[in-house]
């Protein structure tokens with residue numbers, strides 16, 4: 128893969144995430160449900176765009192994304208133990 132400026136790649140991740148969010152902006156939960164059924168292909172493409180930039184960014188920085196995700200999940204599970212965090216949206220330092 129070609130090396131790209133990490134700043135530009137990060138910006139591209141955010142732009143694609145914004146394009147994904149655009150699909151849901153201002154819609155109610157019920158409207159989103161119907162919209163997703165009718166527009167799954169377009170939503171799928173935006174998710175793919177995000178993943179493409181994200182994977183290329185990680186690759187350019189020589190980051191093993193799968194391993195990084197596993198490590199982060201492990202870290203999160205310690206920060207947010209199920210018995211304390213389940214059903215809450217409180218930040219870890221307030222649990």
Ligand SMILES: [Mg+2]
Pocket residue numbers: 143146172173176
């Ligand atoms: Mg896009």
